Every structure is written in C-alpha cells, then in structure tokens.
Amino acid sequence: MSVRCFIAELCLALLLRKWDYEPISIETYSSDESLIKLDIKIERINRGVFGVTVKVDWNYDTTDETMVEANVLRSSTGDVSDYKLLPWAIPQQSLYEHMNTYYKDVSMKNFKHCSNIPQFEGKFQPPLPKQTYFGNKCVIDGDGLPEIRKWDYEPISIETYSSDESLIKLDIKIERINRGVFGVTVKVDWNYDTTDETMVEANVLRSSTGDVSDYKLLPWAIPQQSLYEHMNTYYKDVSMKNFKHCSNIPQFEGKFQPPLPKQTYFGNKCVIDGDGLPEIVPAGFYMIIMKCYGPGQPTWNTTSVFKITPKLM
Numbered sequence: 001m002s003v004r005c006f007i008a009e010l011c012l013a014l015l016l017r018k019w020d021y022e023p024i025s026i027e028t029y030s031s032d033e034s035l036i037k038l039d040i041k042i043e044r045i046n047r048g049v050f051g052v053t054v055k056v057d058w059n060y061d062t063t064d065e066t067m068v069e070a071n072v073l074r075s076s077t078g079d080v081s082d083y084k085l086l087p088w089a090i091p092q093q094s095l096y097e098h099m100n101t102y103y104k105d106v107s108m109k110n111f112k113h114c115s116n117i118p119q120f121e122g123k124f125q126p127p128l129p130k131q132t133y134f135g136n137k138c139v140i141d142g143d144g145l146p147e148i149r150k151w152d153y154e155p156i157s158i159e160t161y162s163s164d165e166s167l168i169k170l171d172i173k174i175e176r177i178n179r180g181v182f183g184v185t186v187k188v189d190w191n192y193d194t195t196d197e198t199m200v201e202a203n204v205l206r207s208s209t210g211d212v213s214d215y216k217l218l219p220w221a222i223p224q225q226s227l228y229e230h231m232n233t234y235y236k237d238v239s240m241k242n243f244k245h246c247s248n249i250p251q252f253e254g255k256f257q258p259p260l261p262k263q264t265y266f267g268n269k270c271v272i273d274g275d276g277l278p279e280i281v282p283a284g285f286y287m288i289i290m291k292c293y294g295p296g297q298p299t300w301n302t303t304s305v306f307k308i309t310p311k312l313m
C-alpha cells in the first residue's frame with residue numbers, strides 16, 4: 001500500500017484546492033426528532049465556494065458509549081449501484097474520543113467563526129450540552145487546518161509482526177536515496193491461502209512530540225474490509241499502479257481473481273517521493289499501522305513511523 005496516496009488523497013479531499021466541487025444532495029435522518037433534529041442546507045456563495053447552513057436541536061444526553069463513524073464512497077457515474085467504499089474514513093470511535101482528536105484539531109477551528117459549536121481548551125468535558133447548534137454559511141475551504149506549507153519527511157522506524165513466519169514472513173527496509181527521498185525495499189514470503197474472510201485494515205495516528213502516549217487516531221484509515229474488496233478498490237487504483245515499476249506485486253485488469261498467489265513478493269527501492277502529496281500537512285510524527293488477519297490464518301501487521309518537519313529553504 002502506498003503511504004504517499006494514502007495521505008495525499010485525503011488531504012486533497014479536505015483542502016479542495018485543485019478541482020471544483022459542487023454539492024449534489026444532502027439527506028439527514030433522525031430516529032426521533034424530539035431528541036435530535038437536523039436541518040442542513042448548502043448555498044452557493046461564489047464559483048466553487050459553497051456555504052453550509054446548519055441547525056441541530058440536540059436534546060439528549062451523550063454518554064461514553066455514544067459512537068460516531070464516517071465513510072466516503074465514490075462513483076464515476078453517480079449511479080447508486082456504482083458507489084464503492086474509499087479508504088477515507090473516521091473509524092468507529094466514541095464521540096468523546098472524536099471530540100478530543102479530529103473535532104478539536106479540525107472542525108472546532110474551521111467552524112469557530114461561523115457557528116456556536118463547542119469550543120474548549122485541553123480535554124473535552126462531557127456531556128455535550130443539550131442546546132441548538134447552528135452554523136451560518138460555513139465555508140468548507142480547509143483554512144484553519146494546523147498546517148505547514150513545505151515539508152520534509154523522514155522515516156523513523158518500521159516494525160513488522162507475523163504470528164507464524166512459516167506462513168508469512170515480512171522484511172521491510174527503508175533506505176535514504178537523496179535528501180528527502182527514501183526507497184522502500186520489501187520482501188514478503190507469502191505462504192498461506194487467502195479466503196473471502198481474509199481482512200485488512202489500516203490506521204494513521206499523529207503525535208506532535210513522538211511520545212507513544214501522545215499518538216491520536218486521525219480520520220485517515222482503510223476501514224476493516226476483506227482483502228479481495230481491497231484488491232478491487234484501493235489496491236487497484238493506487239498501490240498496483242504506484243509500485244508496478246519497482247516490484248512484482250500482482251497486476252490485473254478487471255476484477256481480481258482470488259486467491260493471492262503464494263510466492264515471494266518483493267519491492268526494490270520503491271520511492272516514496274512525496275509527489276502528489278498535498279503542499280499542506282500538519283508537522284509531527286505519523287504512525288501508520290496496517291493489519292491483516294482471518295479465521296484459521298496467521299495475523300500480521302506493520303507499524304511505520306514518519307516525521308514531518310518544515311522544509312529548510
């Protein structure tokens with residue numbers, strides 16, 4: 001999987017810099033409008049600039065068990081049957097965890113000037129106040145993200161784990177090729193049969209200090225999904241293309257034909273060069289955790305840490 005596009009595409013989605021977007025529809029649902037009532041409208045402000053006007057009557061008590069999640073799907077035609085899950089998501093998490101991470105870092109800042117959503121320093125003090133929240137023509141333009149415009153990255157560590165090295169053995173090394181350019185050399189001995197139940201997932205965490213206790217989940221993830229679904233979506237669109245020239249990973253047209261061939265896969269100095277990454281990335285330490293598992297199959301995972309710093313000019 002490509003670190004590069006993994007982060008890039010989501011940031012682009014947030015920043016909306018290189019393309020125009022147009023809201024098509026927005027629908028809301030509440031199982032009980034006396035407890036929560038949502039009213040959302042989108043208005044055009046300028047070409048390619050839209051404002052969101054929101055009114056939410058929040059009239060129930062949140063608890064530790066209030067959960068949130070978000071998923072993004074894409075369709076090239078707009079036809080309902082055509083939408084496919086993308087690897088951009090807020091994984092299922094408690095509302096309070098969300099308030100202390102993504103909400104605090106992004107939503108709270110972006111919507112401060114145009115809404116009365118909760119503002120806080122330090123940790124969020126539950127529960128969420130029962131009141132009417134409103135936003136008035138909030139423009140979604142990515143301003144207010146904690147950002148640096150030009151950045152370097154540096155791999156800090158990469159760890160792998162396999163529950164049974166006779167079934168899968170991973171060997172990953174990162175080598176410096178040039179200033180700010182690194183190559184990944186990988187050898188994977190794949191020696192077990194994948195099934196419909198082989199699952200993959202990936203998460204990204206960020207820490208400003210690098211301290212282990214400081215890492216917070218970011219809303220960039222590959223939600224838990226079957227390996228075959230992954231092969232037909234993210235793998236095919238991104239990884240297969242990016243690593244074709246430097247590796248022997250499976251190449252296919254149309255739909256992936258299971259199972260994954262049992263063989264040794266290698267990548268030779270596959271460059272993660274930051275091309276196509278957004279100009280604007282928050283500084284800090286980024287930890288990317290990928291996992292793969294299935295019933296009666298080995299469990300394996302990788303943990304990579306990268307440091308992002310402002311570029312020295």
Ligand SMILES: *[C@@H]1O[C@H](CO)[C@@H](O)[C@H](O)[C@H]1NC(C)=O
Pocket residue numbers: 161289299300301302303
């Ligand atoms: C990798 O898998 C092992 C076994 O399930 C687990 O103990 C370890 O915490 C996992 N590592 C990460 C980073 O999730």
